[in-house]
Amino acid sequence: MxxxxxxxxxxxxxxxxxxxxxxxxxxxxxxxxxxxxxxxxxxxxxxxxxxxxxxxxxxxxxISNRDGATLMTDWIDDWFAATDHAYTTYKGYKSIINKHIRPYFKGTAVKDIDVIAYRAFRKHIHKKLPSAASAANVMTVLGMILDDAVPRLIKVSPVERKRTRGRYVKQTKRERKRDMDIAAIDQLARNAEVVCGYTGYVMIWTMAMTGMRPGELFGLRREYCYPNWPTSDPRPDPDEEQRYEEDMRRYGKGDGLMPAIRVQQQVQQMQGQSVAEVPPKYYSYRTLVVPPFLADMLEKLLASHDNTWVFPAIGGGCLKAAPFSKSYWFPISRGCDERTRARGNGRTRPAIPPVPDFAGKRMYLMRHGHKAWLDEDGHPRFAVESRMGHEVPGVEGTYSSVTVPMERAIMKALQERWERFERERAGG
Structure with a gap:
């Protein structure tokens, strides 16, 4: 019945x-x-x-039985298609999903991923990836995928926000860094000049004296570089007219104006050897004043070529499309023996000495070192963070601004650092 x-x-x-x-x-x-x-x-x-x-x-x-039976791979497709990220974020998430999350959970229903399954994956990924930071990035993406499955596919997310059980694991170790010695930067610049000419020499000094991210440095176009900018600014945004006019009064070549670079984009690797010109990380558009010695170098560099890129690759293209680490950074930082140039009609490239402070390290550490220099010189925190392209939270970020005296102080301090080094090198 x-x-x-x-x-x-x-x-x-x-x-x-x-x-x-x-x-x-x-x-x-x-x-x-x-x-x-x-x-x-x-x-x-x-x-x-x-x-x-x-x-x-x-x-x-x-949760209906049909929704609960949704496979993780199908949910990943739906979730990723519904997200809206900047190109670099999209590329990073796609790589993490396809390399780690999708293969591991193939054939698994979302409802079957409970706390135990989540912990098993976390243990798996920490064993698979030597870098704790890389493993943490994978877990962050998985966490977002599972959190967004609530309440459609699962009632509660299995993601553990606070570690309360199991063996204690020390948090991610910070990369050990040395104080950035300007003599080491000079040697890097000289090595870069051997590898790729005057372009390499100026590129190293530009990164050390501006703290630009590598993608921003590689993507710097001549219209956004001193001495062309801001006169050559394409002015693409009509809503920024006030900023354009202020730039003309503040920056440029001439009496009372400050030499500067405009960070308007970065370049990122696409499939194959093509590159995409995208907004800088976190949309951190900004203007970077440069010390006079670097302004002279940039003016001389742009007069020496007519390439779109301020720092073109040896073949004339964008450095982002080149095997930068292998062909440029490794010999610049680690040094190399004398060798015959591939395109030099039998001419040899002289031996390059290693730079111990940077050998085996990332080029990105010059950006870290630039911030340390600014902090050493006692510049206001808001001016420093703005120059680095960071958002300053709270009241300080809302009410503060970078003034002309702040920028002139940064220029002066960087110029004095260079001049002290030049005097010490000359023995004076």
Whole structure:
């Protein structure tokens, strides 16, 4: 005998009974779509289970059997298609998903990823990736995917926000850094000049004296570089007219004006050897004043070529499309023996000495060192963070601004650092 109520009924089959309840959906022919669960031996227990399911569906906390059976790989596709990220973020998430998350959870339903399954993946990824920071990035992406599955596919997210069980694991170690010695920068610049000419020499000094990110440095176009900018600014945004006019009064070549570079974009690697010109990281558009000695170098460099890029690759293209680490940074920082140039008609490239402070290190550390120089010289925190392209939170970020005296102080301090080095090198 079956027990029935509105949108729910229990029926016996053999020695057990099953309960069916309306899922809240209709079939294409207009009939109600029901879901069911069997294996009950008590009719009242089965009926109460069905009532619980109806209650959850009516209050938005229920999950249909069909949604609960969604495979993780299908949910990843839906989740990723619905996200809107900057190119660099999109590229990073796609790589993490395709290399780590999708293969591991292939064939697994989202509902089956509980706390234990989440911990198992975390243990797996920390063993697979030697860098704790890289593993943390993977777990962050997985966390977002699972969090957004609530309440459609799972009732609660298995992501553990605070570690309370298991063996203690020390937080990510900070990269050990040395104080950036200007003599080391000079040697890097001289090595770069051997590798790729005067372009390399100026590029190293520009990164050390501005703290630009590598992608911003590689993507710097001549119209955004001293002495062309701001006169050559394309002025693409009509809403920025006030800023354009202020730039003309503040920066440029001439009496009372400050030499500067405008960070308007970065370049990122696309498929193959092509590059994409995209906004700087975190949309950190900014103007970077440069000391006079660097302004002279930049003016001389731009007069020496007519390339679109301020710092072109040896072949004339964008450095981002070149094998930069292998062909440029490694010999610049690690040094190399004398060798025959590939395109030099048999001419040899002289031996390059290693730079111990940077050998085996990232070029990015010059950006870190630039900030340390600014901090050493005692510049206001807001001026320093703005120059680095960082957002300053709270009241300080809302009310502060970078003034002309602040920028002139930065120029003066960097110029004095250069001049001290020049005097010490000359023995004076």
């Amino acid at each position: 079956a027990r029935r109520a509105q949108d729910i009924y229990v029926e016996w089959r053999g020695g057990t009974c099953r309960v069916k309840w309306w899922s809240g959906e209709y079939r294409e022919d207009g009939r109600k779509r029901f879901e069911s669960k069997g294996g009950f031996t008590d009719e009242d227990e089965a009926f109460e289970f069905g009532q619980d399911q109806l209650y959850e569906l009516r209050h938005g906390t229920g």
